[in-house]
Amino acid sequence: MVNRDEKDVIIDAQDIYKRFYIGQPNELEILHGIDLKVYRGEFVAIVGASGSGKSTLMNIIGVLDKPTEGKYHLDGVDIMAAKDNELSHIRNKKIGFVFQTYNLISRTSALKNVELPMLYAGASRKQRNERAKELMAMVGMEERMHHTPDELSGGQKQRVAIARSMVNDPAILLCDEPTGALDTKTGRTVMDIFHKLNEEQGKTIVFITHSPELADECQRVLTLSDGVFVGEREGRGHAAT
Ligand SMILES: Nc1ncnc2c1ncn2[C@@H]1O[C@H](COP(=O)(O)OP(=O)(O)O)[C@@H](O)[C@H]1O
Numbered sequence: 001m002v003n004r005d006e007k008d009v010i011i012d013a014q015d016i017y018k019r020f021y022i023g024q025p026n027e028l029e030i031l032h033g034i035d036l037k038v039y040r041g042e043f044v045a046i047v048g049a050s051g052s053g054k055s056t057l058m059n060i061i062g063v064l065d066k067p068t069e070g071k072y073h074l075d076g077v078d079i080m081a082a083k084d085n086e087l088s089h090i091r092n093k094k095i096g097f098v099f100q101t102y103n104l105i106s107r108t109s110a111l112k113n114v115e116l117p118m119l120y121a122g123a124s125r126k127q128r129n130e131r132a133k134e135l136m137a138m139v140g141m142e143e144r145m146h147h148t149p150d151e152l153s154g155g156q157k158q159r160v161a162i163a164r165s166m167v168n169d170p171a172i173l174l175c176d177e178p179t180g181a182l183d184t185k186t187g188r189t190v191m192d193i194f195h196k197l198n199e200e201q202g203k204t205i206v207f208i209t210h211s212p213e214l215a216d217e218c219q220r221v222l223t224l225s226d227g228v229f230v231g232e233r234e235g236r237g238h239a240a241t
Pocket residue numbers: 020028030048049050051052053054055056057
């Protein structure tokens with residue numbers, strides 16, 4: 001079980017509001033004062049209807065977007081006060097993203113896709129290649145690493161995307177419906193990789209899902225509805241499944 005002490009908080013968002021078209025007559029408030037604490041090493045699920053604000057919140061947690069109002073500390077760093085260059089550094093080093101639609105570059109081999117975030121981080125060619133190969137083996141894709149994404153199934157593409165998310169050894173993985181486009185069996189394989197990363201490497205995982213079964217395998221389940229959290233419960237966790 002994960003410690004839930006104040007000192008172990010890695011994601012600390014307080015009273016987060018997100019509005020679009022600010023100051024316009026048709027201003028939209030999507031998040032209405034969200035509080036979220038995630039502890040180091042936790043595997044947390046976020047569930048909620050389509051349009052409830054899950055991806056908007058995920059983008060804020062992942063520092064892809066800033067809240068309109070609120071406080072956000074990521075691993076002790078005050079995100080609201082950080083400059084743009086610091087933000088991109090934090091994003092690149094601390095967070096791995098996995099999306100429903102994989103977001104791989106189509107004309108580039110799976111291996112090169114995995115290497116890419118390391119290129120931005122300034123790693124040498126040799127370092128990139130070794131690390132990417134190691135991760136491809138970890139997700140069981142070493143046989144297919146020279147294929148382009150078009151030549152891979154959905155599950156294979158998602159395994160490549162997971163390898164890519166891990167390449168800079170982030171503390172946190174943010175997963176936005178990563179099994180949403182996969183059949184149950186393939187989704188299972190992908191979920192098992194997340195369990196492994198959480199259990200063996202201590203990755204903190206925030207996992208958005210529509211699947212009640214997968215949410216229940218997480219340690220804590222938060223329910224978002226119309227831009228507010230309306231429920232929080234303990235999941236059964238992986239060991240109990
Ligand atoms: N950039 C944007 N501009 C205006 N509205 C947006 C923007 N992004 C999301 N929304 C709206 O915010 C609401 C929540 O969207 P989203 O966070 O994608 O929900 P979910 O991921 O839970 O399906 C939706 O009504 C969506 O249309």
